[in-house]
Amino acid sequence: MKNEHRVKFINSLSGFKSANLVGTSSRRNDDNLAIISSVIHLGANPPLIGFIMRPHSVDRHTLENIEETGVYTINHVHSGIVKAAHQTSARYHREQSEFEQTGLTAERFDGFHAPYVAESKLSIGLKLVEVASITHNGTEFVIGEIQWVRTDEAAVQNDGFIDLEALGTVAVSGLDRYHTTKGLCRLSYAKPDKEPTEIPLAGPDSDD
Amino acid sequence: MKNEHRVKFINSLSGFKSANLVGTSSRRNDDNLAIISSVIHLGANPPLIGFIMRPHSVDRHTLENIEETGVYTINHVHSGIVKAAHQTSARYHREQSEFEQTGLTAERFDGFHAPYVAESKLSIGLKLVEVASITHNGTEFVIGEIQWVRTDEAAVQNDGFIDLEALGTVAVSGLDRYHTTKGLCRLSYAKPDKEPTEIPLAGPDSDD
Numbered sequence: 001m002k003n004e005h006r007v008k009f010i011n012s013l014s015g016f017k018s019a020n021l022v023g024t025s026s027r028r029n030d031d032n033l034a035i036i037s038s039v040i041h042l043g044a045n046p047p048l049i050g051f052i053m054r055p056h057s058v059d060r061h062t063l064e065n066i067e068e069t070g071v072y073t074i075n076h077v078h079s080g081i082v083k084a085a086h087q088t089s090a091r092y093h094r095e096q097s098e099f100e101q102t103g104l105t106a107e108r109f110d111g112f113h114a115p116y117v118a119e120s121k122l123s124i125g126l127k128l129v130e131v132a133s134i135t136h137n138g139t140e141f142v143i144g145e146i147q148w149v150r151t152d153e154a155a156v157q158n159d160g161f162i163d164l165e166a167l168g169t170v171a172v173s174g175l176d177r178y179h180t181t182k183g184l185c186r187l188s189y190a191k192p193d194k195e196p197t198e199i200p201l202a203g204p205d206s207d208d
Numbered sequence: 209m210k211n212e213h214r215v216k217f218i219n220s221l222s223g224f225k226s227a228n229l230v231g232t233s234s235r236r237n238d239d240n241l242a243i244i245s246s247v248i249h250l251g252a253n254p255p256l257i258g259f260i261m262r263p264h265s266v267d268r269h270t271l272e273n274i275e276e277t278g279v280y281t282i283n284h285v286h287s288g289i290v291k292a293a294h295q296t297s298a299r300y301h302r303e304q305s306e307f308e309q310t311g312l313t314a315e316r317f318d319g320f321h322a323p324y325v326a327e328s329k330l331s332i333g334l335k336l337v338e339v340a341s342i343t344h345n346g347t348e349f350v351i352g353e354i355q356w357v358r359t360d361e362a363a364v365q366n367d368g369f370i371d372l373e374a375l376g377t378v379a380v381s382g383l384d385r386y387h388t389t390k391g392l393c394r395l396s397y398a399k400p401d402k403e404p405t406e407i408p409l410a411g412p413d414s415d416d
Binding site: 002039045130171201 | 217347386395
């Protein structure tokens with residue numbers, strides 16, 4: 001396999017990935033926005049989210065800004081902003097803001113240095129807590145604690161679960177393919193002596 | 209928010225997640241199978257994949273087996289095996305194999321200790337290379353190097369990209385919702401002076 005084909009093949013193997021925009025701003029208030037597909041849930045108590053930063057990544061400005069200011073935002077990509085989100089991965093100069101270049105809007109909450117994406121339907125404000133180095137290939141695992149969440153309350157179900165389809169959130173496969181989704185089922189908490197049953201989107205009927 | 213609602217809310221925030229089964233076997237050949245939603249791509253050269261193991265996880269046997277034998281498999285979950293895959297998260301005793309309990313079939317390649325899931329349409333054999341500790345919440349990031357891939361060649365496109373939809377691979381949101389996907393677009397490599405264009409599923413027409 002040619003090297004560039006191999007890269008696309010390996011990138012497809014992990015399965016579907018999340019599509020998020022990381023919003024940061026330098027100490028001098030240069031805003032930066034970068035699409036990433038490696039955001040993962042790390043734990044609910046404390047509420048932690050991680051993502052991978054590649055060593056020779058196009059967008060080292062993101063990590064520099066996070067380390068300078070200690071804060072960043074993660075913003076879901078929905079189908080209406082897929083092209084603009086993808087375009088943030090172009091190799092712009094540091095002084096060019098990807099917000100301006102792609103037409104996305106930087107907004108901020110008072111007292112929180114990093115901008116969120118106004119067009120996104122779910123934004124998370126995070127405070128950096130740890131950068132874990134993966135020695136084997138020089139990547140860095142950037143871990144943040146959730147400070148605030150901005151989303152449409154109508155998408156939040158009775159039991160806390162968020163209906164990502166109601167938000168239009170997309171998934172990514174490989175380097176460059178975007179997907180909408182269709183709910184197949186929610187399944188009950190698994191127990192050894194019982195088959196899992198489908199539960200309604202709004203959550204289980206009882207505390208069972 | 210009640211604590212269990214908060215857990216479901218926080219689990220939904222990262223966006224769509226991959227749905228995979230990790231297959232392992234102890235030195236005494238007790239097979240184990242566990243569903244995980246934290247598998248992520250880490251790099252193509254060397255080909256590395258990571259996943260998160262929670263500290264008080266139901267399934268510590270997975271990590272014990274990986275550390276004992278050095279190998280494991282990652283198997284995509286497709287819509288036909290969603291219920292069986294979900295059921296592997298039940299708290300079985302160590303001597304009970306989740307393969308037997310859920311009706312999934314353990315197969316192995318000669319000389320590779322860990323079983324793969326025969327019903328899965330994409331399986332990856334991995335060798336453990338690193339367990340990075342996330343000090344902030346006691347989770348562990350398990351990193352493996354790809355040794356082999358077993359899949360349907362018809363799903364592999366001209367440029368190496370794998371059509372996960374052709375394999376029926378599902379995505380997960382929150383703790384318990386499964387989704388099929390629908391391709392929205394593949395987008396060209398982003399350049400500062402150019403809008404991204406849609407490329408065919410089989411890959412770009414030229415090397416541009």
